[in-house]
Amino acid sequence: MLKIKMNNYFFKYIILFSLSLNLLSENIGQPGELFAIKVDINNFDETTSFIKINDSFYKLVPLSYLKQGEYVEFNNSRIFIQKKDFGESRITITNNALVNLSDQDRERTIKESSIIKKALQSYSKEMMPKFDFINPVQGIISSRYGKKRFINDSPRSPHLALDIAAPEGTTVFAPEDGKIILIGNFFYSGNFIVIDHGRGLISSYSHLSSVSVSEGDILNKGQKIGEVGSTGRVTGPHLHWTVYYEKVRINPESLIKDGYLKTLL
Ligand SMILES: [Zn+2]
Structure with a gap:
């Protein structure tokens, strides 16, 4: 036996x-x-x-x-x-002008997307990224990374960012050292900031009610960059936070987990 x-x-x-x-x-x-x-x-x-x-x-x-x-x-x-099911998110936008764009708005979004794309090509050699992020804003996660999105039931590109809902005016902090490489007011993103953390690590912040930095500013982790708002195409005040590494949008929520780097070993 x-x-x-x-x-x-x-x-x-x-x-x-x-x-x-x-x-x-x-x-x-x-x-x-x-x-x-x-x-x-x-x-x-x-x-x-x-x-x-x-x-x-x-x-x-x-x-x-x-x-x-x-x-x-x-x-x-x-x-x-691996393949992963991240779930889906369905939102309703009743303002038709924000869903089916006029020719003028469409032209605007094309111009803006090329400005944003150019900023995302940035690659500064001076800074070495630390991948040691803090949470940029205190709030409640309202939409996670990876969700398949539907606006008014029609499929859109997946949500490759993290949405953190917080009251209008809540402080947004630089989650890691970096340099401000773009500030703008865009159709979709509203008041928008892009931070270069060095060597292909870049993050962006959308829908801000106010911006408290200028292009070219060198930031320390934890420094205020702006406030949560609902500018651009949104359903309510929140921070839409995107992190790019070597032009790939990665999951911001993972980066702010305690001891994330050690989990990679
Ligand atoms: Zn979002």
């Missing part, structure tokens, strides 16, 4: 062991997250970012929401991005 039991355990152990071997030989990650790959920093130039975790250096690879079910590569490593 004892022998059979032991064999059974042994068998289970073998299965678990071979499963974990498979996982090791094929890196797997979740869409919207970062994947840490150990590197030798002597092989790096000033154009790449790396991060020190527990005395070792890692390159963080952003796993794109838009590449679920595909592989991304870095050096000799391949990472498989």
